[in-house]
Amino acid sequence: MTTILSARNLSKRYGAVEVFHGLTVHIRAGQRIALVGVNGAGKSTLLRILAGLEEPDEGQIVRARGLRTAYLTQEVDLQLRGPLFEQARRAFPHLQALEQQLRAMEAAMASQEDKEWPALVERYAALQARFETAGGYDYERKIAETLQGLGFSPEQFGRPAETLSGGERTRLALALALLQDPDLLLLDEPTNHLDIQAIEWLEGHLQRFPGGLVVISHDRRFLDQIATHTWDLDFGSLEEYPGNYSRFLVLKEERLARRRLEYEAQQEFIAREEAFIRRYGAGQRAREARGREKKLARLERLERPQEHRQLRFTFTTSARGGEKVLTTEGLAVGLPDRPHPLFTCPDLEVRRQERIALVGPNGCGKTTFLRTLLGEIPPYAGRVLLGQGVVLAYYAQTHTWMDPEQTVLQAVQEACPMGEGRARHLLGRFLFSGDEVYKRLGELSGGERSRVALARLTLTAANFLLLDEPTNHLDIPAREALERVLADYPGTILLVSHDRALIDALATQVWVVADGRLTPYPGNYSDYLAAREAAARPAQVEKARPARRERPAEEARARERRAQEARLRALEGEIEALEERTRALELEMERASEARQVGRLMELAHEYEAARQRLGSLYAEWEELAAQVE
Secondary structure (H helix, E strand, C coil), X not given: CCEEEEEEEEEEEECCXXXXXXXXXXXXXXXXXXXXXXXXXXXXXXXXXXXXCCCCCEEEEEECCCCCEEEECCCCXXXXXXXXXXXXXXXXXXXXXXXXXXXXXXXXXXXXXXXXHHHHHHHHHHHHHHHHHCCCCCHHHHHHHHHHHCCCCHHHCCCEHHHCCHHHHHHHHHHHHHHCCCCEEEEECCCCCCCXXXXXXXXXXXXXXXXXXXXXXXXXXXXXXXXXXEEEEECCEEEEEECCHHHHHHHHHHHHHHHHHHHHHHHHHHHHHHHHHHHHCCCCCHHHHHHHHHHHHHCCCCCCCCCCCCCCCCCCCCCCCCCEEEEEEEEEECCCCCCXXXXXXXXXXXXXXXXXXXXXXXXXXXXXXXXXXXXXXXXXXXXXXXXXXXXXXXXXXXXXXXXXXXXXXXHXXXXXXXXXXXXXXXXXXXXXXXXXXXXXXXXCCHHHHHHHHHHHHCCCCCCEEEEECCCCCCCHHHHHHHHHHHHHCCCEEEEECCCHHHHHHHCCEEEEEECCEEEEEECCHHHHHHHHHHHHCCCCCCCCCCCCCCCHHHHHHHHHHHHHHHXXXXXXXXXXXXXXXXXXXXXXXXXXXXXXXXXXXXHHHHHHHHHHHHHHHHHHHHHHHHHHHC
């Protein structure tokens, strides 16, 4: 694959804080790279540097000649005026210029005399051919397809763009980036403000994208669907891994486990050598002790593997309550001042410990439904009945309850009166320590505000949680921690979320809002997808077709495909053998560590690292070849 961008020894500081140091990366055409790391690791900074919008303090970037780059930032600042569709046409300035030339030439042709007509027709035909070759008769279709894929309806195409909300502006900016058809696409949180349907459309679009892609996202399933490689930006350094996010998790844990083993073995070796030097430094074995001391001074010390603090909390419940938690009768959901409900429901029943995911397009009424269950909005029609002993708690995605002048400490003490010591202990579980508890809520990042809201939620002791987009603003480690906590929660959960990984891990039912009606499906999100695909699949009877001789071109393609399949099988055999060898090396390293054979351990570690690097190359070749065979 052709390298389109190379960056070497990149470093970046803001004042006294070093964001990262010595990063070297290469991006090739066809690579789809997931850039992951905790909030604050420097992912957005690195993306801005790659986009050329910010300069590194050290290092250099080499771009392929004529490289066309499109960049989507989290903070969209579009200057908008005129209809939405016209704004999207800005992605094709060259075609608009050709189109204007064609219109001008048509006007000129209408006013020319017959003797000049042939020359004008010839020039017009040449210009029209250029326009057609450049996609001039197809680009408006692409615009409409992209806007609809990202959640804009055709009725909105003529809407004044200056009236768009913040989320709609972000979706328009994403559409403009995709429509530019760049060589390198840099996307910072592109799934923000997208509903599940739009996220799935974006996945399909990016899977077909032929250029290089670097994307930052906290949506784990999205990264699994699109990424061929993963960059892990952690503690100021970057490491590359082959494969998608799930594959990265496995490989990173293997690498961390090996580094812990090597570090602990070296520490044991150093402790033994230092004990020997202290014991024999002035005795008969003093010369040997001095020799060991010199060797120890020259030893390259391994650093202790660094690991981030993790959210550690639980949800407790009050009294168990009855078996039946919620029922509805003839329920319609909507706002009282509207002429029609947002959607209607069949008669629903929720039982204790069920976990229900409510999904649907943006604006369909999911939050209104939760507020109807809470009693904040009356049912448009019908009734909502809560079971005996049900205690509700609500996590609102907008955090409108927050007083920007209140401190983090005051926010949890307001939810449940307690002393400062207990409140600090609670906030420590949500990664607030030291003077951070005195930060004002108005100064917090989105992720920090979400952690405060979760901390308050743990104090409710509710047995029925209504959660509206609880993973918004949380980084991936925090999402995974929340997922574990909710999986262990003994109460009932009704969850609104676009996080399909979370829904897959938790849901026992999926309630889908579409076309003005709520429809329940048993199981998790993958089960719902399978049911949806089965319903959409038309009944087809395969008709037997008579065998025919392949034409030469088809025979050549068939031979090439057979060769590719043979190479795939060979690669799979080589990968399997090498994976077997790495597992054997891990066992040997464990035995060497137990036997305190430092020299042998280091030798095995070098062989293990070489094997992992070779595996990475084989994985990459297998992925590329598998994509061709598909």
